[in-house]
Every structure is written in structure tokens, then in C-alpha cells.
Amino acid sequence: MLPRERQQQILLWVEEEGALRVSEISKRLAVSTATIYSDIKPLVKQQLILKSLNGIFYIPKKTHASSYVCSYCNKQSNTRLSVQLIKLNQRIEHTCCAHCGLLRYQQIEKEVSQIICYDFLKDTMISARIATYVINSDIHLNTCQPQVIIFDSMKKAKQFQSGFGGSIHNFEEAIQVMLEEKNGDRCCQPQIKRRELYAKHIQT
Numbered sequence: 001m002l003p004r005e006r007q008q009q010i011l012l013w014v015e016e017e018g019a020l021r022v023s024e025i026s027k028r029l030a031v032s033t034a035t036i037y038s039d040i041k042p043l044v045k046q047q048l049i050l051k052s053l054n055g056i057f058y059i060p061k062k063t064h065a066s067s068y069v070c071s072y073c074n075k076q077s078n079t080r081l082s083v084q085l086i087k088l089n090q091r092i093e094h095t096c097c098a099h100c101g102l103l104r105y106q107q108i109e110k111e112v113s114q115i116i117c118y119d120f121l122k123d124t125m126i127s128a129r130i131a132t133y134v135i136n137s138d139i140h141l142n143t144c145q146p147q148v149i150i151f152d153s154m155k156k157a158k159q160f161q162s163g164f165g166g167s168i169h170n171f172e173e174a175i176q177v178m179l180e181e182k183n184g185d186r187c188c189q190p191q192i193k194r195r196e197l198y199a200k201h202i203q204t
Contacts, residue, residue, distance in 0.1 A: 007043055010040065014058045019052075019056065019113055022037065047124070050126075068082070068094040072095050076096065077095065081096065082096060082101075082118070083104075083116065083128060085101065088111055117150045133170070135168075137149060148178070
């Protein structure tokens with residue numbers, strides 16, 4: 001079987017099953033895992049699939065955000081900032097931002113096979129479980145509060161933090177911060193920009 005034929009078969013399987021281990025693909029196609037890694041590399045680059053540590057996941061085709069409503073706060077989702085939760089039954093939920101994505105994941109964790117988001121700088125798809133999160137930075141994106149910005153590496157997150165502040169967290173830590181803020185009634189509150197706070201300060 002030629003590489004292109006194997007790639008087509010891999011795409012068919014992952015679309016049907018949602019996720020596959022590289023070792024399982026290797027057995028099915030009777031080739032080495034090194035060959036499979038070589039086969040999936042261009043598929044990952046084209047954002048047809050998402051690679052994890054031990055396997056691959058199906059990525060739904062990117063569509064216009066206006067088609068979706070956030071499954072956590074019911075706002076219209078924003079393609080660049082949205083998060084997709086792919087459930088075990090292959091249904092997909094969309095949230096308007098990482099804030100809502102993390103909270104929704106915490107609600108239905110056992111039903112989710114994969115959670116996908118976008119790197120803030122490159123707008124490329126990444127697995128939310130291996131992403132780095134900057135929370136409560138000074139940049140204002142008109143998202144739910146506390147604001148969460150996603151990066152595909154710790155290095156980029158630290159570079160962003162040096163200019164815009166905020167705290168850096170991994171996936172599990174970010175969920176915990178969201179839960180603590182939610183209990184403090186800061187969840188999904190509209191953001192007041194600095195100049196508005198400054199104007200209020202002058203008036204008092």
C-alpha cells in the first residue's frame with residue numbers, strides 16, 4: 001500500500017472512530033510505527049488530524065463561528081478563541097472562549113474524548129490538554145471573565161506574560177482557577193476596561 005493510500009485509510013478510520021493509537025494503526029496496516037508517524041506527519045501539518053503523545057484525533061472542519069452558540073454561556077462562539085469538545089459519541093460542543101471551554105469540560109469530563117483549542121498567536125489547532133494558559137492578562141479580548149488566553153508552548157506564554165501580565169497555568173491548574181473564580185461569582189462577568197475604571201476613579 002502506498003503512503004497516500006495509507007493516509008486515506010487512516011483519515012477514514014479516525015473520522016469514524018474519533019481517536020486511534022499509533023500502535024493500533026500499525027497493526028491494522030501491518031507496517032512499523034515509524035512508518036505510521038511518517039504517514040501522519042503531513043496530515044497533522046494540514047490540520048486534518050491532531051496528534052497526541054500516543055495517537056491521533058479527528059479534527060472537525062473549521063466553520064464559521066456564527067453557526068454555533070457557546071454550550072456553557074450561550075453567547076455566539078468566536079472561531080479564533082473558541083474551544084471544541086469532541087464527545088465519545090462523536091458529537092461536538094463549541095464554547096465561545098477558553099474560560100467556558102474549561103468549565104464545560106469540567107462538567108462533562110467523562111463524556112469527552114478530546115478538547116481542541118487554538119494557539120492565540122498562530123491560530124493553529126492544538127490539544128487543550130497540553131496547552132499553556134495565561135489567565136487575567138492586561139490585554140482585553142471581550143471574552144468571559146476571568147479571561148483565558150491559550151498558547152502551544154510555555155515559552156510563548158512567558159513571552160506574552162512579560163508584556164501583558166497574567167498568571168501561567170497548565171490544563172489542570174487552569175480548570176482549578178476557573179472553578180475558584182466561579183465560586184467567587186466572577187464567572188462570565190462582562191469585563192470593564194482600564195479606561196472605564198480610570199474614569200470612575202476620577203469621578204470619585
